[in-house]
Amino acid sequence: MTIKEIQDSIVEEFSMFDDWMDRYAMLIEMGKECPIIDPQYRNDNYLINGCQSRVWLHAEKRDGKIYFTADSDAVITKGIINLLIKVFSGQTPADILAADMSFLDEIGLKEHLSPTRSNGLLSMVKQMMLYAEVMNG
């Protein structure tokens, strides 16, 4: 699936819930399903700054595509990073760099996008983009 298609399906899934509780419950579920980072990378070099909880993110390139793994000590944060992983993992660096992230507004995560928000969604997106940039070409 393309990034856009994955985003659309996530938006659709989230839109089934009117209640924020259900949306958070879904994020928590996603947190529990996050592809977990290899313990050897669970160190400060892979830590994303700017979060109240800690998030580790690793990326590797296979056959021209990037695959992410991550972990966090907070499950909501883990859910958010897994949401991003679902969107970006298995995509080419060029596609990742060109991605439109407005789907985050549509699933009601907009409030998390503000740069002062302590869960650091913005830092996570940035870090993924950075990986894509380095691995591009």
Next chain:
Amino acid sequence: MTLSNFNVNDIRKQFPVLDQQVYGKPLVYFDNAATTQKPLCVIERERDYYLHENCNIHRGVHYLSQMATEAYENARKTVAQFINAKQPQEIVFTRGTTESLNLLATSLGQLLVGEGDKVVVSAMEHHSNMVPWQQMLMHRSVISTGAKRSGEISSNLLVIRMDKKGVLDLNHYEELLKQRPKIVSIAHISNTLGTVNPIKEMIAMAHKYDIPVVIDGAQSMAHQVIDVQDLDCDFYVFSGHKMYAPMGIGGLYGKMEWLEKMPPYQFGGEMVDTVSFEKTTFNKVPFKFEAGTPNVGAALGLETAVKFIQSFDRQEVESYEDELLRYATEQLSGIEGMRFIGQAPKRNGLVSFVIDGIHPYDLGTIIDKMGVAVRTGHHCAEPVMTFFGIPGTVRASFAMYNTKEEIDIFVKAVERAANMLR
């Protein structure tokens, strides 16, 4: 029998900010240790100042300036009386606790601390009462040795140990005092653990060695009656915004003997006596420490906040707040996996906790959505979190306008969130 004037519903009417919905739920504001809300009288006082009285002080011969100067100096008197200082001149207005502590680290540091000298703090200090001393001491060593030799440098900051309940070890404190530190600086009430430290006793202990004591009163002014003469502390520092006053104003009480001896902290207008290009002499205490134009409007707001607090029977307020804390602790303790961080026998104003297997950030995020405002994280006291081996806590802190009904909402929210997160 005294006639009770404490009615929480009436009090809440004076805090319009409390009467609002967030995410469609009534706001429960339990982040009072970070900052309290402001009553209408305080907001109106500051507004009135800008509407009718605004003027720079201590400089103009004209009517408005004299009125503003008088009002500002009256505010100093009110604050002095509030904490029972001997004289108004012993109150220096600052931006708050942090600025007061930086002033002391710099100025008292210059007066007393030389190369290799030591300062005592406790294991439960807010960063504001630790980093200024640490940096000052580091600076001394860097200057004298010409290099940063880190291990050696930080060892001049002596830290009073605490136990797992969050109680300071006074035997250890005594040991540290025997090393003849130059200054002791400790919190009256811990902002992470709620511990009320036995400061009167600790001050007396330090005085046996002729060591001056600084008390960080950020968390106590709104809750407890402070009598600096009875405590016999050398310095007492606080923030207005944590005691129903505006942001941007706070204070430093210092015994006159000290303030007179201490060098100025900042230089500029207002704090000088005579100035030439060769030489400057400085103004009297407290003006020597108040360089530049002060926050007059906020100082007047602080005065009004003090009068607001004084309009109640303090004992009654204290009992009411104690009851809130007792009730919250009791209700929370029924939640599975609950672990209180800070279980000192004497606590005040707040309850801090973690729940097994749940990150405080997750819990805070979910209950925020239920309209409950608490603080999660390390509360500017990272060494405390390291000591307890946790990433942070959830902290609910109370003010006189909070209610048991709000605690019920809060406890239900925590329960629901914990069930979601487990």
